[in-house]
Amino acid sequence: MIPDLDIAIHGLGFAWGGPPASGRLRSTPEDFLVYEIPLVEPAGEGEHVWLLIRKRQENTEQVARCLARLAGVTQRDVSYAGLKDRNAVTEQWFSVYLPGGSEPEWSALDSASVTLLRCAWHHRKLRRGALRGNAFRIRVRNISGDRPSLDRRLREVAAGGVPNYFGEQRFGRGGFVKLALKTGAPIIPVAVVGAEEALPLLGRVTWFAKSVGIPYVPITPTFPWLGPAGLLPLPSKWRLAFGPPIDLAGEYGAAAADDR
Numbered sequence: 001m002i003p004d005l006d007i008a009i010h011g012l013g014f015a016w017g018g019p020p021a022s023g024r025l026r027s028t029p030e031d032f033l034v035y036e037i038p039l040v041e042p043a044g045e046g047e048h049v050w051l052l053i054r055k056r057q058e059n060t061e062q063v064a065r066c067l068a069r070l071a072g073v074t075q076r077d078v079s080y081a082g083l084k085d086r087n088a089v090t091e092q093w094f095s096v097y098l099p100g101g102s103e104p105e106w107s108a109l110d111s112a113s114v115t116l117l118r119c120a121w122h123h124r125k126l127r128r129g130a131l132r133g134n135a136f137r138i139r140v141r142n143i144s145g146d147r148p149s150l151d152r153r154l155r156e157v158a159a160g161g162v163p164n165y166f167g168e169q170r171f172g173r174g175g176f177v178k179l180a181l182k183t184g185a186p187i188i189p190v191a192v193v194g195a196e197e198a199l200p201l202l203g204r205v206t207w208f209a210k211s212v213g214i215p216y217v218p219i220t221p222t223f224p225w226l227g228p229a230g231l232l233p234l235p236s237k238w239r240l241a242f243g244p245p246i247d248l249a250g251e252y253g254a255a256a257a258d259d260r
Helices: 003-010 060-071 147-160 176-183 207-211 227-231 248-252 254-258
Strands: 021-025 032-038 048-056 078-080 089-097 114-122 131-138 140-145 190-193 203-205 217-219 239-242
Touching: 021 147, 048 060, 060 078, 060 089, 140 147, 176 248, 176 254, 203 207, 248 254
Parallel strands: 032 089
Antiparallel strands: 021 140, 032 131, 048 089, 048 114, 078 089, 190 239, 203 217
16 A cells, blocks of 8 residues: 555544554465446346456456457447456346347457356346445455454444545546646545535435436435435535545656656
8 A cells, every 4th residue: 555545544433543553465365355246137138238348357247348359249238237456356247139039159259367157138237326335355464463363343334334444546548647646746635524414315216217318316314205406415414534635646656657
């Protein structure tokens, strides 16, 4: 982890108190496993081929481009429910629109970092956000600290959860990280608590939303019960915490923007 970022993270609030132990995460990609949980199973017929793919240290968008080239379609004909961590071993579904019904030899995808686990036809493409969630298996190495306190803390986390902070890798290699490296501008970590209380989300309706061209219709404590007025945000108190600046360019140099 970047030293300045490590300091910034430890300056954020903890849900259950300070850490009772420490360890090392992601010594290898196999230490961080991600399993996508789909909303539906492919029906076995239709114009979209769904492919369950396991990838190791591979970018989701790069795999989508490989699928498009192999199938001879445009990249917009390839869909997935969401991006997955690159520095990990992940399993996720992709869909490819093939109205002609002719499939390429999907086994050509297999490599040291990509494995095709399953493929099946379905009536609809896989849309962004169309998943029940992700399951994780995380290995922590070189643990040191108070083991009884750690076991108790894990039970507390399992029962009550933790704040949803986002690390720098969540946003990929491009975007603001590359911009910060090229321009020498520091990154300012920001944590926002309270924004989610302005419009509490109880659920999502997708079947109706698709017919009007929106991702989903939100179900909140006030909508649709109060009509359009139910979409007005509720009063909420926001807390913003700013961490110390992270000077990526000073640490790694502007040339790091072109690293892959």
